[in-house]
Amino acid sequence: MASAHPDVASPARPSDATGDAIQAVRETDGRTLIGLAYSATAARIAGGRPELVDYLEIPFELIRHDPACASIQEQVPLLLHCASLSVAGFVPPAESLVEAIALEAERMAVPWISEHLAFLSAEPLAGAFEQTPTELTYTVAPQLSEEVLLQVERNLSALRERLPAPLIVENSPQYFAMPGSTMSIVDFIVRLVEATDVGLLLDLSHYEIAAANMEFDAAAHFERLPLENVVEVHLSGHSPQSDIEWDDHASPASESQFQLLERLLDRARPRAITFEYNWGDCFPIGLVEEHLGRARAMAGR
Amino acid sequence: MSAGQVHALVAAGLRDPRLLARWKRQPGEIGRHDRQAVSLDVDAVLRFAGLTSKVRHNGVRGDYPLTFRMLRFAGIEVELFAAYALHCARAGRAFAPSPARRGIELAAFILEWTNEHGYVDSRLTDIVRHETAVALLRANQVPVAEPVTATPQGIQSSAVPAIRGALVLEEFESDPFEIGAALNRQNPSLNEIPVAATMLGYWLSPDADRIRILRLDAFSFHFLRRVDGRSSLAALARALSLAPTQRFLDAAMELQRLGLLGFQAREQTP
Numbered sequence: 010m011a012s013a014h015p016d017v018a019s020p021a022r023p024s025d026a027t028g029d030a031i032q033a034v035r036e037t038d039g040r041t042l043i044g045l046a047y048s049a050t051a052a053r054i055a056g057g058r059p060e061l062v063d064y065l066e067i068p069f070e071l072i073r074h075d076p077a078c079a080s081i082q083e084q085v086p087l088l089l090h091c092a093s094l095s096v097a098g099f100v101p102p103a104e105s106l107v108e109a110i111a112l113e114a115e116r117m118a119v120p121w122i123s124e125h126l127a128f129l130s131a132e133p134l135a136g137a138f139e140q141t142p143t144e145l146t147y148t149v150a151p152q153l154s155e156e157v158l159l160q161v162e163r164n165l166s167a168l169r170e171r172l173p174a175p176l177i178v179e180n181s182p183q184y185f186a187m188p189g190s191t192m193s194i195v196d197f198i199v200r201l202v203e204a205t206d207v208g209l210l211l212d213l214s215h216y217e218i219a220a221a222n223m224e225f226d227a228a229a230h231f232e233r234l235p236l237e238n239v240v241e242v243h244l245s246g247h248s249p250q251s252d253i254e255w256d257d258h259a260s261p262a263s264e265s266q267f268q269l270l271e272r273l274l275d276r277a278r279p280r281a282i283t284f285e286y287n288w289g290d291c292f293p294i295g296l297v298e299e300h301l302g303r304a305r306a307m308a309g310r
Numbered sequence: 311m312s313a314g315q316v317h318a319l320v321a322a323g324l325r326d327p328r329l330l331a332r333w334k335r336q337p338g339e340i341g342r343h344d345r346q347a348v349s350l351d352v353d354a355v356l357r358f359a360g361l362t363s364k365v366r367h368n369g370v371r372g373d374y375p376l377t378f379r380m381l382r383f384a385g386i387e388v389e390l391f392a393a394y395a396l397h398c399a400r401a402g403r404a405f406a407p408s409p410a411r412r413g414i415e416l417a418a419f420i421l422e423w424t425n426e427h428g429y430v431d432s433r434l435t436d437i438v439r440h441e442t443a444v445a446l447l448r449a450n451q452v453p454v455a456e457p458v459t460a461t462p463q464g465i466q467s468s469a470v471p472a473i474r475g476a477l478v479l480e481e482f483e484s485d486p487f488e489i490g491a492a493l494n495r496q497n498p499s500l501n502e503i504p505v506a507a508t509m510l511g512y513w514l515s516p517d518a519d520r521i522r523i524l525r526l527d528a529f530s531f532h533f534l535r536r537v538d539g540r541s542s543l544a545a546l547a548r549a550l551s552l553a554p555t556q557r558f559l560d561a562a563m564e565l566q567r568l569g570l571l572g573f574q575a576r577e578q579t580p
Binding site for chain 2: 098099128130131132133134135136137143144145146147149151152154156157160184185186187188189248250251253255256259288289290291
């Protein structure tokens with residue numbers, strides 16, 4: 010079976026020899042944890058203001074590229090976020106990749122692993138000269154159809170057996186309608202949770218992006234989402250250009266996202282809230298700290 | 311068309327944006343895969359390719375923070391990166407491995423793209439060239455002249471000046487520092503920035519490890535542009551349609567006192 014990524018061994022890491030020195034995410038008294046997506050700025054804030062940051066969320070792909078960056082877990086607890094498993098795709102990831110993620114998740118002692126509800130690998134195009142799968146290095150929102158729903162269920166079932174922690178799935182931003190889609194992202198998620206009871210990483214920015222680009226009312230449809238299954242929340246910015254709303258981790262979460270967060274907290278208690286302000290290191294630290302504090306106050310009610 | 315093949319179609323286009331450009335030019339071609347496929351918004355997919363290209367340049371933001379802000383402010387960020395993704399695909403070129411090189415190549419494309427598209431706002435090109443000058447020096451991409459000792463004595467018109475260290479000279483239609491200050495405000499208003507010819511010298515001295523940005527008057531700018539380590543002060547004065555008067559020599563000495571110039575005693579070429 011063609012693989013989505015080259016075979017990888019678990020990357021060697023300075024803390025291997027002192028594994029018991031790492032900080033694991035500690036969930037106490039049902040309190041919602043507040044954290045940041047990993048960046049140099051986020052690491053500085055976490056180091057300087059530990060009372061504001063309970064964890065950093067780090068991409069598996071970054072650890073694979075630069076194993077040394079995981080050593081920050083000696084100071085700050087980490088959550089593992091993936092963009093590799095092509096959960097909504099028809100080409101499965103390489104066995105060695107799944108194994109590497111499992112090993113990393115075990116070493117980091119994470120309470121869950123998050124992955125995008127998306128695909129990165131695809132079958133070769135019929136009639137193409139090269140009949141090898143197409144491998145991308147980023148996630149793409151899938152066709153929203155019965156066929157893909159069934160495939161996601163199969164993929165989740167297969168991965169569940171291989172991973173040491175529950176896999177939660179993140180809603181992808183939709184920038185264009187995939188031909189053959191028969192349902193909205195809201196309906197797709199509702200159906201997926203009904204079928205699998207999978208935990209969700211609800212990305213509020215991606216949700217607003219999908220609503221804007223697919224032209225549905227974000228606020229009106231929000232309550233239809235299976236909010237009780239939300240394990241983690243992402244907030245970040247998005248910005249309009251060329252008549253499309255785009256993901257933008259270099260700008261802050263909109264006020265409307267905080268309003269959606271409030272509505273979520275009225276109904277459910279996510280275990281973590283992560284701010285993704287990690288495109289570049291020019292994000293104003295004061296604003297990051299303000300948003301962290303605000304989320305902590307909202308979650309602590 | 312199966313869902314797998316729909317994904318295959320989109321993935322193939324994202325992997326090679328030339329396909330997307332072809333489908334945009336000839337919509338019938340995408341319909342050959344399946345009639346359902348014609349509903350794909352190829353323009354939007356191409357712009358998504360631009361977004362992913364932009365994200366892959368996040369490492370460049372450190373060297374080009376104002377350029378990124380300007381692109382976003384002008385509302386052309388995604389469009390430009392989509393064009394860049396297509397440009398690189400057509401050239402058969404991957405993005406450079408190092409962020410420094412990646413940024414310099416992106417900057418060169420931005421200048422080319424704005425020129426080709428008749429983008430009249432000079433503030434974007436000003437800010438790109440400003441940040442590129444610094445990036446080039448940081449990346450040691452600017453030729454360094456043969457070492458010349460900064461001669462403390464008085465000079466004569468036969469002396470041959472040479473740049474010490476590495477120097478980039480840029481002339482702008484607006485002051486890049488004013489553009490930068492405006493971009494860094496919460497609600498940038500670039501219309502307040504006056505059109506004012508600004509000449510800057512970006513200098514990495516051999517005696518220091520930081521880049522100095524010097525505001526230059528017209529004489530210094532045009533004089534330094536002609537310094538080549540071979541021509542005498544007399545020859546440079548002629549090239550500038552000036553006489554090598556004491557005032558001319560004093561102005562050159564001022565640059566020498568800054569440490570920017572060194573002098574050799576004899577003229578090496580007429």
